[in-house]
Amino acid sequence: MTDNNSLLQFFAHYIESQLGIVYMEANYFQLEHRLKDIASQLGLSGIEELHQKARIGIEGQMKGLILDLATNNETSFFRDGSIFKALSEYMVPALCQTSPKNRLSLWSAASSSGQEAYSIAMELAELQAKNSATPGFSMLVSDISDTILKRAKEGKYSQLEIQRGLPAKLQEQYFEKLENDYWKVKSSLQSHMEFKKLNLLGDWGSIGPFDIIFVRNVLIYQSVENKKKVIAHMHEKLNPGGFLVLGAAESLFGLSDKFKQVAHNGAIIYQRL
Ligand SMILES: C[S@@+](CC[C@H](N)C(=O)[O-])C[C@H]1O[C@@H](n2cnc3c(N)ncnc32)[C@H](O)[C@@H]1O
Secondary structure, eight states: OOOHHHHHHHHHHHHHHHHOOOOOGGGHHHHHHHHHHHHHHTTOSSHHHHHHHHHHOOOHHHHHHHHHHHOOOOOOTTSSTHHHHHIIIIIHHHHHHHSOOSEEEEEEETOTTTHHHHHHHHHHHHHHHHOTTSOEEEEEEEESOHHHHHHHHHTEEEHHHHHTTOOHHHHHHHEEEOSTTEEEEOHHHHTTEEEEEOOTTSOOOSOOOEEEEEOOSSGGGSOHHHHHHHHHHHHHHEEEEEEEEOOTTOOOTTTOSSEEEEEETTEEEEEEO
């Protein structure tokens, strides 16, 4: 019989190998609680049976549930709002000036349930409405979690989620009301988006190149080595002069010297050199 700590260690190692997220032993009680929940969702008697099955192979629903337990999906509309102003007031004009084009290519990497991607799309649509010379755009929307990506693609939000950051004017313009106080994003906004499951630490397949990449509030959980790898890979995927956008508490300090830091009205963004 395997002791409880070794069982938890087994799952902690699996999570680290897949996501780069490290579960410290001090947090094993949290891991245990979540694994018990997964075992019950899968109709198993407990962590021991989950472990027996996992040793044979972690696939399908079990894999999805285990990876979901380790990821933090916190997000909201127009999170850290100054970034969205920097998008319409600085990044798009700068890109249009250096290499005029009809369509900008964007990537919302680790987009969670989609609020980030739809906020970007609304900011750009509003800019186009004000200035018809604004280029169109296409956007890759990705996350590692099937469950959360499905939600992003669905574009359906509760009133509570809507209240977290979405101005009433934009709610009225870009969302339609469903039953039970749910709101769905209009298809006009979604038509520019492609949704793809993608692990930032894995193989990205053939994506890009992009003019702007948003990778916010995800690398914060990674080791410096993993952060450097992802940033270097994103550098390759950006067009010259393209922009990289990190979370408000994140920076490229010590991770890459291949970007120029730009400050715009309280927002910090990075431009590919
Ligand atoms: C805190 S949310 C950030 C959402 C959004 N970018 C924002 O800032 O509001 C982090 C997201 O990163 C995803 N994630 C975690 N590890 C990942 C990885 N290795 N590859 C891709 N996505 C990952 C999670 O599933 C989660 O949806």
